[in-house]
Amino acid sequence: MRVTAPSTGAAAASARPSTTGDAAKGSEPESVYVRSLIRSQLRLGITYAAGFVVATALFVLAIVLSPVLDASFVFGVPLSWLLLAVGVYPLAITVAVLYARAAARNEERYRALTEAE
Incomplete structure (x- = not known):
């Protein structure tokens, strides 16, 4: 037995107007802002992930x-196991909260x- 999607859904999906063309027609400053935001969020994520890895390794x-x-x-x-179990979770939560705040600021x-435009 094979499960397949109904063929009418494919026709309906292709009949919908594409919004990608509208996004491509956006103004140049908007696309620059979006690319800047994406780069900024990527840089932020990499920085916080690297910081978490370094802090965990030092711990x-x-x-x-x-x-x-x-x-x-x-x-x-053993106390070392207990410190490891209890110490890493607050570190992870702290990094997550700080990242969420920084991403919201971006x-x-x-x-x-x-909105200024």
């Missing part, structure tokens, strides 16, 4: 280089530029 390195943490136990769990600046 793990600090735990590995401290052998006292492996000798200490809390509720039968989008607000974009809106301010496009």
Whole structure:
């Protein structure tokens, strides 16, 4: 048995007017602003991701280089494991919140530029 989409949907989808042509007809400054926003958001995402990776690696390195943490136990769990489990989540949440705020600021600046015209 084979599941296929109805053939009428394909005809209906192709009958709809394309909006890509309208977007291509947009003004030159708008397209420059959009490209700038995309580059800005990409740069922001890469920066925050790299920062998270570096901070996590430094956190793990600090735990590995401290052998006292492996000798200490809390509720039968090595303290190093507990710090790793509890420490990485706040870091991830902090990076996510900071990224969301920065991305919202970028989008607000974009809106301010496009509304000014």
